[in-house]
Amino acid sequence: MMKTKKLHILITAPSLNEGKNISGISSIVQMIIENNEKYSYHHYLLGKPDNKNTFMQILLLLKRLLLFPFALWKNHIKLVHQNFPFDPKGILREFIINQWCRLLRIPVVLHIHGGVFLMNKTSNKLYLFLVKEIFRNSRAVIVLSSREKESLSRNYQYPNAFILENCIDVPLFAGIKKEKQFPAPTFLFMGRIHESKGLNDILEAFKLLKADDLDFGFVLCGDGTLRKSIVPQFESILKDRFKYLGVVSGRDKLNAIRGADYFLLPSWFEGLPLSLLETMAAGLVPVVTNVGSINFFVKNEENGIFAAKKNPRELYQKMKMLILNPDLYETFSMNAKNTIAERCDIQDYIFQLNFIYEIAITH
Numbered sequence: 494m495m496k497t498k499k500l501h502i503l504i505t506a507p508s509l510n511e512g513k514n515i516s517g518i519s520s521i522v523q524m525i526i527e528n529n530e531k532y533s534y535h536h537y538l539l540g541k542p543d544n545k546n547t548f549m550q551i552l553l554l555l556k557r558l559l560l561f562p563f564a565l566w567k568n569h570i571k572l573v574h575q576n577f578p579f580d581p582k583g584i585l586r587e588f589i590i591n592q593w594c595r596l597l598r599i600p601v602v603l604h605i606h607g608g609v610f611l612m613n614k615t616s617n618k619l620y621l622f623l624v625k626e627i628f629r630n631s632r633a634v635i636v637l638s639s640r641e642k643e644s645l646s647r648n649y650q651y652p653n654a655f656i657l658e659n660c661i662d663v664p665l666f667a668g669i670k671k672e673k674q675f676p677a678p679t680f681l682f683m684g685r686i687h688e689s690k691g692l693n694d695i696l697e698a699f700k701l702l703k704a705d706d707l708d709f710g711f712v713l714c715g716d717g718t719l720r721k722s723i724v725p726q727f728e729s730i731l732k733d734r735f736k737y738l739g740v741v742s743g744r745d746k747l748n749a750i751r752g753a754d755y756f757l758l759p760s761w762f763e764g765l766p767l768s769l770l771e772t773m774a775a776g777l778v779p780v781v782t783n784v785g786s787i788n789f790f791v792k793n794e795e796n797g798i799f800a801a802k803k804n805p806r807e808l809y810q811k812m813k814m815l816i817l818n819p820d821l822y823e824t825f826s827m828n829a830k831n832t833i834a835e836r837c838d839i840q841d842y843i844f845q846l847n848f849i850y851e852i853a854i855t856h
Contacts, residue, residue, distance in 0.1 A: 499533040500854070503565060504574040505590065507540030511742030516540065517767045518576045518606050521659060525574075529843045532850070535568045537561070539586060540578075558589045565599055572854055573601045575631070579608030581620065588623045595630040600853045603631035605654075607764025607785055611641060614648035624649055632853035637765040638786035655849050658789065659765045660842035663834055666750070666774035674752030675710030675734055678816050681753035681777065683741070683768045686717035691759030691782065696723060697805035698812055699730055707816050710734045714741045714749050750775045754822060755815060759800055759808050760784055773797070774833040776826040780811055790836070796828035 506522035518540070526534045539557060564570070573594050577587045587603075594601045605611065615621060628634060634654040636642050646652035673679065684690055695711075702709060711731055713724065716739065727735050741749050756772035756779045763785035770790065773779060779797035781787055791797040798815065800808040815821060 499531065500571045501535060501569050502532045502572045502574055502850070503535045503537050503568060503570045504576070505537045505539045505587075506576050508538060509536060511740070511746075517659075517764070518578070520767045521606070522576060524660065524662070524839065525843070525846065528839050529846065531843075531847055535564070535570065537564055539590070554586070558586070561590055561593050562597055565593070565597060570599060572850060573599055574604060574850075575601050576604045576606060577608075577627070579605050579611040581610075583608055584610070584620050584623050584627070588627055591627045591630050600632040600856065601630060602633045602635065602849060602853045603627065604635040604657075605641070605645075605764070606637070607762065609762050611764070612644050612762065612785065621649075632856045633849050635849060638789045640786055640789070641764075655845075657842065657845055657849070658786075658836070659767055659770060660837050660839055661767060661770045661774060661833070662839065663774050663837050665747075666771045667830060667834060669747055669751050669775040671776075672748075672751045674712055674736060677708040677710050677734065678755065678819070678822075679710040679712060679753045680755045680757050680780070680812070681712045681714070681749060681772065682757045683714040683746070683749060683772070684758065684766065686713070686715045686720045686723065688719055689761045690717075691757075691761065691803075691808075692719055692723050694759045694803065694805040694808055695757055696726055696730070698809035699727070701806070701809040702813060702816070703730055705813065707813065708734070709812075709816055710736075712736050712738060712749055712753055714738045714746070716740050746771075750777065753777055754826075755780055755812075758782070758787075759802070761802055763787055765789070770833055770837060773829040774837070776830045778815070778822060778825040778829055780808070780815070790832055792828075792832075794825075796825055796832050798825075 504522055506519050507516045509519050509523050575587060575590060577583055628651045635657045636654045637658055639656055642654045642656055645654050686692060724737050738749055750772055756777040758781045760782055765786040769779055779791050781791055782802045783799045793799040798811045800811045
């Protein structure tokens with residue numbers, strides 16, 4: 494019996510090496526490649542490594558943009574799965590990739606992953622023009638929630654996006670057994686160490702909690718532009734109740750999650766962070782801002798807690814409430830685990846993604 498040849502798909506993303514790069518896009522792309530057996534994938538690296546912003550990185554990006562059509566030809570690509578952060582750098586970069594596909598008549602599935610312009614419309618006429626062109630040249634556009642779909646319709650007059658919620662390996666994270674890092678309630682941050690993730694708000698909230706003489710621990714994982722300045726400040730405030738673990742992946746990531754009770758992400762803007770889904774699956778209670786598509790999984794005072802954006806005093810009040818009421822943890826933790834178990838399934842995710850591929854290919 495003759496084997497059917499798989500169609501070749503080129504999928505764009507930053508480095509897939511979790512040990513060197515923190516990227517939700519990379520994690521999703523890795524999951525797709527590992528679980529979708531229907532297609533043959535070719536990863537095309539786009540996006541700079543964490544903490545790198547050098548002239549050499551710009552040259553490497555320009556080289557990849559110029560060589561992109563050769564990658565399409567060499568690998569006999571029939572479809573491009575373009576992963577797109579909806580921000581200024583993402584728009585400028587992805588427009589070029591999108592135009593190459595248009596010129597070479599390769600269909601594109603555009604997959605949007607958060608970004609400052611997703612929920613807040615840009616007034617910049619250049620960006621608006623580029624976004625319009627990117628949408629016009631894409632056979633299908635994927636967003637993470639109905640809220641994001643409504644935003645594209647309202648702000649960019651694009652009402653036809655497909656909704657595909659992010660997904661994780663639920664059994665892997667649900668099977669984590671608790672092994673406390675500290676005897677006190679422990680908070681975990683896992684992601685890019687950048688101002689927009691609310692790290693300064695966390696720092697200010699911790700100062701207020703320490704002023705109240707409350708005992709708690711904090712585990713910080715990740716890397717980014719704020720690391721060198723903010724890690725010493727956490728060390729100064731929390732002393733032996735603080736651990737910085739750097740970029741974690743594989744077993745190290747599971748161990749970091751195992752030792753925590755609460756997941757902190759008072760971010761200014763998000764899509765649907767995988768770290769949120771992973772930690773909720775393990776029973777960590779999220780303390781987050783209501784941005785992006787987070788509220789499609791987090792329900793305030795049911796399976797997590799919302800705090801106002803850029804408001805360290807409110808963040809402090811919510812964290813204090815959790816520390817002083819440990820009975821809330823058991824209820825919120827179980828609800829968080831159940832939410833992810835009921836709504837995240839890899840096979841269902843791949844089935845929906847392949848349906849979108851078919852539409853793009855046959856359109």
